[in-house]
Amino acid sequence: MLSQKTRYALRALVELARAGGAQQTSGELALRADAPRKFLEAILLELSRARIVVSRRGKFGGYILARPAGEISFAEVIRALEGPLALAPCVSLTAFRKCDDCPDLATCTLREALSRARDATASVLEAYSLADAAAQGRADPPVPGAAAPP
Structure with a gap:
């Protein structure tokens, strides 16, 4: 059974995939993933160490996926x-x-x-992949593992 921590992580990562490469703050991700901000920040740190996300510090900091969503x-x-x-x-x-x-x-x-x-x-x-999950809710749900439509 997946822990709540992993469910929050997956939801936040899907939101990063939906952002299409745009940087997102932990606050924005917490809102979109319906996750507690402090807990999500700790999760994002783990994901950064695992090289799944890249974090940028500072006033204009935030998170992006380390690789294309279809590769994660x-x-x-x-x-x-x-x-x-x-x-x-x-x-x-x-x-x-x-x-x-x-x-x-x-x-x-x-x-x-x-x-x-x-x-x-x-x-x-x-x-x-994260790209498959990000495409959910669109007109044609993706086939798992299939390339995203152009």
Whole structure:
């Protein structure tokens, strides 16, 4: 289940994608993402460290996406804030380790189902970008992973 922190992050990033490269302040993003400003500022700092957003300081400061919205997937954002997408560490591609209570990986009866769930989840979230989400509500909803219309 996604944390509130990640939901706020995704909503703010979608608003940055909708801004089309225009810089947005944390206050503007907090209003548009319906998120508490101070909490969102901390989240944006984490996203900046993960190189998902770029921050500019000063009177005319704000945030922009570090790359085009179509190149930033939901999976990348979730991994940056929550960690691996896998339900158990023994099926994680990015943070593999044997489960503490598992006597043998080869005979584990849970691993196959958890691996399939990881693959299905990763497939959907890797293919769905901030640009896809930003286009929601327009006349023709995007196909996840498809190029945005000209």
